[in-house]
Amino acid sequence: MTHSLLRTIPVSLLLAGLVSCAGAPEPPETMAAQTQRPVAARAPSSPGIDAPELARLGTYAVGVSEEVMVLPERPILTIEGVASGQLERMERRLPVRIWYPAQTAAGAEATRYPYTLRRPGVADMELLTPGIARKDAPPATGGRFPLVFVSHGYGGWSASMSYLTENLASKGYVVAAIDHLDRPPGGKTNASLDFANVLIDRSRDQREAISQLLSAASETKSGWAALIDPGAVGLIGYSMGGYGALTTAGADIDPESPTVRLIPASGRKLPFEAPGPDVSGSIKALVAIAPWGGQPANRTWSAASLGRIRAPVLMIDGDQDDVVDYRRGVRGIFDALTSERHLLVFRGARHNVGNNPAPPDFEGPFSTWEFFADPIWRGDRMNAINQHFITAFLDLNLKGDASRRPYLSPATERSEDGVWTQSPGAQVSGATAGDGQPRYWRGFQARSATGLDLEHRSAGSSEPR
Incomplete structure (x- = not known):
């Protein structure tokens, strides 16, 4: 069974530019000089020229603090503990x-x-993601900001979604991303136990953090914690x-779920005894x-349980997702929810x-590339679209900004069905x-809203709006 996951991380970018002009071709040495114009790597949080409107960075400088969160003692599944029936705590x-x-930190x-990416059977890969944040910069003054907690996928880490965490902080959010340590060192576990521990720990980590x-x-x-508005909390996973x-948002795990059977018998009560x-x-x-x-093979919640989630939900996926089964899995969750919800689909x-x-200069085996990237969509393009829609969703629901609602409820569910009106012969500006x-889809440039679907259902409704 495939569990997941992930793509990561821009390290450097080299732009080759060819400049042409009318008349005779330029001398080879001139052309060569013009094709070698190194450009500093852009942080993933800073979107490119084709990004939709709300993907753009906000007006705040960004600070970042690195902490260690100590969570209460709990059982862990280890090879020895599972064999003996005596689980280690x-x-x-x-x-x-x-x-x-943050306040602008001049000169910082x-x-x-x-991050060192370690995968079985392949060489370690050293990753270095550029950012825009300044370490321990003085916090902004003058108010409190919503808290957004970000939880990575299996094998991810706290900065593996920095395209989103930094971007949101620049728009007036305090964003915390934990490193769940899915693959702990030390040889006490194996791959199946690591995944079983994730099943037990993921929601508990989120709740306690x-x-x-x-x-x-x-x-x-004082400090960053004093910026948090405890009445405005968002959760991204x-x-x-x-x-x-x-x-964590309210859908209790079904004790009879096939997911629970992935946990060794000695640990199957753990998700329920101390959640x-x-x-x-x-x-x-x-x-x-x-x-x-x-x-279906791992259906974790009943429809009734999913229906108990009260928070508005934005779901995002690709319609060819064969890891979590878009058609029967993700859409099944979307259909079972009863709160207001949106489903953004990358066709x-x-x-x-x-x-x-993925790094633009990636060199490595296909298995590692596949761990990072989508075979069709550019990673930075998906990042920008996520930044745009997640910003609209959080601004609406955590800041009460009603002007964001039209971004989430376009005139057409299918992006290509939108119509951009312009005079004959007019240039795209x-x-x-x-x-x-x-x-047309609000916030997108002419001819750029393509390959997407966005479905919206009101609270309590099982039918599209």
Whole structure:
């Protein structure tokens, strides 16, 4: 069975530019000089020229703090413990990065995020993601901001979605992303036990971490924690992070689910005995990107359980996702939800719709490339579209910005069915659709809204709007 996942991470970018002009061709040495124009790597959080409107960075500088979150002691499945029936208990210490609106720090260098990708059977790969955040920059003043908690997919890490975390922080959000340590070192576990521990731990990690962040917000008068508005909390989960997020938001796991049978018998009660504090009432917006757990072979929740989620939901996936089964899994979750919900679909895309894109200079085996990238869609293009729609969704539901609703409810569900009105012979200017283009997808440039579907259902409705 394929579990997931991920694509990662821009390291460097080299732009080759050819400049042509009328008349005779330029001398070879001149042309050669013009094809070698190195351009500094752009952070994934800073979208390109073809990005839709709301993908653009906000007005805040961004700070980042690296912390270690100590979660209460809990059982862990190890090879020895499963064999003996005596499960080991241990304190859970997880790295977490917090991005936040900051004061401009003149002269401070932007952060880069290193990570060593280790996969069985292939050489380790050193990744270095450029960022825009300044480490421990002074927090912005003058108000509080919504908290957004981000949970990565299986085998991911805290900066594997930095395209989104930094981007949101620049728009006035405090964003926390935990490193769940899905593949712990030390040789105490194996691949099947690692995945079983993820099934047990993902939602509990989210619940305990969110609870600690909200406690810090109420107890702290300075630093990034003092920026958090505890009444405006969003939760974003990708793949296994999405599995956890749906559970954390109120969908209890079905004890008879095939998912539970993936856990060794000695640990099958763990998701139910100590699930962590109930924070579902605090979550005012939920983003589930290619969430694991809806596919028939591993159906995790009953329809009634999914119907108990009260937060508005934005789901995102590719319609060719064969990891979580888009048609029977993701759509099944969407159909069972009863809160207001949107489903954004990348037509032709598979599972890798949630992480930073692959390095443009990637050199490695296909199995590692496939771990990163989608075979059809450009990673940076998907990132920008996610930034656009997630910004609209969070602004609407966490900040109460009603002007964002038209971005989430376009005139047509299928992007190509939108109509851009212009005079014959007029040139495309790069302007994005607004009030003057009511039949086109709002925020997209002319001819750029393609390959997408966006479905919207009102709370309590099982029918498209």
